[in-house]
Amino acid sequence: MEYLVTIGLEVHAQIRTQSKMFCGCSAEVANAAPNTHVCPTCMGLPGALPYINRRAVELAALTGLALNCRIEHNNVISRKNYFYPDLPSSYQRSQFDDPLCVAGWVEIAGEDGTRRIGLTRVHIEEDTGKLNHQADGSSLVDFNRAGVPLMEIVSEPDLTSPDEARRYFQKLQQLLRWIGVNTGNMEEGALRCDANVSVRPVGQKEYGAKVEIKNMNSFRAVERALTYEIQRQKAALDAGETIRQSTRGWDEARSVTVEQRLKEGSEDYRYFPEPDIPPLRLSDEWIAARQAELPELPAARSARFIAAYGLSATDAEVLTADRADSEYFEQAVAAAQAQGVGARDVAIWVTGELFRLTKETGESLGDIHDRFKPAYVGEVIALLANGTITRTSAKEVFEASFRDGSAPAQVVHARGLAVIGGGDALAGLAREAIANNPKSVADYKSGKVVAIKFLVGQVMKASKGQANPQAAQAALEEELGRV
Amino acid sequence: MALTIAEVEHVAHLARLRLSADELEKLQHELSHILDYIDMLKEVDVSSVAPTAQVTDLANVMRDDEVRPSLPREAVLANAPDQRDGMFRVKDIF
Numbered sequence: 001m002e003y004l005v006t007i008g009l010e011v012h013a014q015i016r017t018q019s020k021m022f023c024g025c026s027a028e029v030a031n032a033a034p035n036t037h038v039c040p041t042c043m044g045l046p047g048a049l050p051y052i053n054r055r056a057v058e059l060a061a062l063t064g065l066a067l068n069c070r071i072e073h074n075n076v077i078s079r080k081n082y083f084y085p086d087l088p089s090s091y092q093r094s095q096f097d098d099p100l101c102v103a104g105w106v107e108i109a110g111e112d113g114t115r116r117i118g119l120t121r122v123h124i125e126e127d128t129g130k131l132n133h134q135a136d137g138s139s140l141v142d143f144n145r146a147g148v149p150l151m152e153i154v155s156e157p158d159l160t161s162p163d164e165a166r167r168y169f170q171k172l173q174q175l176l177r178w179i180g181v182n183t184g185n186m187e188e189g190a191l192r193c194d195a196n197v198s199v200r201p202v203g204q205k206e207y208g209a210k211v212e213i214k215n216m217n218s219f220r221a222v223e224r225a226l227t228y229e230i231q232r233q234k235a236a237l238d239a240g241e242t243i244r245q246s247t248r249g250w251d252e253a254r255s256v257t258v259e260q261r262l263k264e265g266s267e268d269y270r271y272f273p274e275p276d277i278p279p280l281r282l283s284d285e286w287i288a289a290r291q292a293e294l295p296e297l298p299a300a301r302s303a304r305f306i307a308a309y310g311l312s313a314t315d316a317e318v319l320t321a322d323r324a325d326s327e328y329f330e331q332a333v334a335a336a337q338a339q340g341v342g343a344r345d346v347a348i349w350v351t352g353e354l355f356r357l358t359k360e361t362g363e364s365l366g367d368i369h370d371r372f373k374p375a376y377v378g379e380v381i382a383l384l385a386n387g388t389i390t391r392t393s394a395k396e397v398f399e400a401s402f403r404d405g406s407a408p409a410q411v412v413h414a415r416g417l418a419v420i421g422g423g424d425a426l427a428g429l430a431r432e433a434i435a436n437n438p439k440s441v442a443d444y445k446s447g448k449v450v451a452i453k454f455l456v457g458q459v460m461k462a463s464k465g466q467a468n469p470q471a472a473q474a475a476l477e478e479e480l481g482r483v
Numbered sequence: 484m485a486l487t488i489a490e491v492e493h494v495a496h497l498a499r500l501r502l503s504a505d506e507l508e509k510l511q512h513e514l515s516h517i518l519d520y521i522d523m524l525k526e527v528d529v530s531s532v533a534p535t536a537q538v539t540d541l542a543n544v545m546r547d548d549e550v551r552p553s554l555p556r557e558a559v560l561a562n563a564p565d566q567r568d569g570m571f572r573v574k575d576i577f
Binding site for chain 1: 493497498499536537539541542543544545546547548549550551552553554556559560565567568569570571572573574575576
């Protein structure tokens with residue numbers, strides 16, 4: 001049977017703050033010793049009062065704006081109640097009825113143009129602690145992560161394939177990193193993803209039963225888990241079985257999804273407004289201030305690169321994948337233009353040589369900014385364009401400059417890479433070639449003008465490629481006239 | 484309001500309590516009685532009262548994003564019934 005696939009993603013992103021959501025404990029928990037970033041508030045001890053982190057709210061709203069959401073004026077923090085050892089207060093502070101951001105969308109590139117994926121909501125909440133399961137049937141609990149600020153970004157069920165789900169998730173990662181609200185680091189758990197997926201026969205109106213998949217820790221895992229789960233559901237339906245609404249975990253090692261314990265339903269969480277946190281009433285001015293904080297986003301910057309610099313769509317996209325890269329490129333262009341070098345040449349060298357080198361060293365353009373300065377790109381191109389160095393030398397200069405940060409002109413000087421354009425040096429090499437190759441000289445003198453090509457080759461060889469061939473021929477003609 | 488045994492079992496599960504058949508029956512009566520008592524509140528006319536979750540009239544109580552010292556780990560773990568490697572040790576739950 002033919003089936004339609006429906007996927008929605010719930011992405012949890014750590015909001016990049018210094019301190020936790022409701023207390024002053026450090027939110028830098030990825031490499032901290034267990035239970036060293038905790039206090040009475042994030043431990044849920046009696047009498048401790050939560051105190052909301054203004055920056056976390058600001059950054060979550062900024063995210064909502066980047067995702068084309070409406071920011072709600074009235075915000076309530078709610079308690080989501082359940083018992084689990086990683087949840088010290090037995091409730092998670094979250095948002096239920098009144099999320100901070102609603103009704104947004106992101107655009108992702110597809111085979112046939114861009115597609116708009118709807119966003120239901122972005123709300124703020126606190127993270128839980130971390131359970132470390134032991135072989136002896138116990139778990140060790142570390143509460144460092146408890147209370148770390150999170151945003152939950154919930155998409156509409158607009159995704160139609162595992163590949164599209166992955167590209168949507170990647171787009172989110174790009175945007176979150178771009179605006180600086182999240183590190184995008186999935187290994188450290190700063191960005192996590194759950195998926196809801198259902199299939200239904202073509203022609204059936206209502207959605208199939210929704211299965212939630214958890215524990216997907218990479219883009220690849222998202223795509224593989226969804227692919228597996230869709231196949232599983234289709235096979236079950238083909239066999240005449242029914243799919244139950246359930247929660248399954250992705251088992252990376254075995255490459256299968258496995259049914260998990262039955263979770264509480266939404267009613268069982270007994271959400272109610274957190275009495276310890278007064279509501280947030282966000283004014284139009286406050287929202288306008290967040291809007292003013294929003295930088296130019298990748299899509300707008302890419303369009304501008306195409307319009308202003310004449311880049312291809314591909315180059316513009318590559319150069320705006322990362323914000324630091326795009327800023328490096330613009331600085332390189334500005335410096336290069338001052339030397340009469342065009343933006344497209346800069347794009348060729350940045351997407352070619354420079355990305356080859358940074359891929360090798362594992363650095364970003366942001367990392368190398370202070371070493372291989374953006375202006376160096378145009379300087380190398382200018383040295384090539386004005387004939388100071390050959391194309392082969394240009395690559396050598398570029399790489400040497402990239403490695404140790406010396407200015408290109410310095411590298412050319414230190415390595416003697418300047419083209420021997422004329423003068424005594426070239427005349428000397430020409431005389432040498434003439435003295436060493438009497439037969440070619442005789443041929444030339446007897447009217448076989450083409451014999452000079454061999455002599456040019458000898459000069460080039462002797463100069464280790466640094467001579468300009470036209471200049472070498474001119475020098476030879478002059479010297480041959482004297483023989 | 485009479486609760487069914489199944490409802491009591493469900494609430495016990497949410498509270499992570501394991502109850503015997505006797506206890507379930509006992510609690511069925513006790514909880515039903517409490518709910519009856521709470522039902523008396525329904526007699527009050529609240530049609531003109533807005534849902535109230537806060538009585539302080541405060542709003543926008545927020546702090547700057549600044550790191551404050553956390554507790555020393557000895558203090559954090561001081562009351563832990565069981566611990567290992569600086570962490571609370573609990574029964575494994577899936």
